[in-house]
Amino acid sequence: MAVIKVIELVGTSHEGWEDAVKQVVKEASSSLHEITGVDVVHQTALVENGNITEYRATVHVAFIVEHHSHLIGIGTATK
Structure with missing residues (x-):
């Protein structure tokens, strides 16, 4: 059985939205x-003087939560 956690990250790129998403995955990795997967939630851009200067992608990143059963009981008081 696996537990999946999802976090929200924002990637940026001067190349495009696809590259911004790739930057998120690269850094998160x-x-x-x-x-296990990503979901692109928003795509926005910074505009200066009528030109896009930075692409931004808000991404949900899903990953498997590691099981730490070997840590159960560590740090607990015993009678």
Whole structure:
């Protein structure tokens, strides 16, 4: 049985929204193991002088929560 956790992250790119999503996955993969999927929630952009200067993607990242049953009882007082 697995437990999946979902967090919200925002990626940025000067190239486009797809690259902004890829940046989220790349960065999240460095600290989260077993990412199972992403859901792109919003796509926005920063505009300066009539030009898009930064693409932003708000992304929900789903990953498997690791099971730590070997830690049960550690740090608890016993009678």
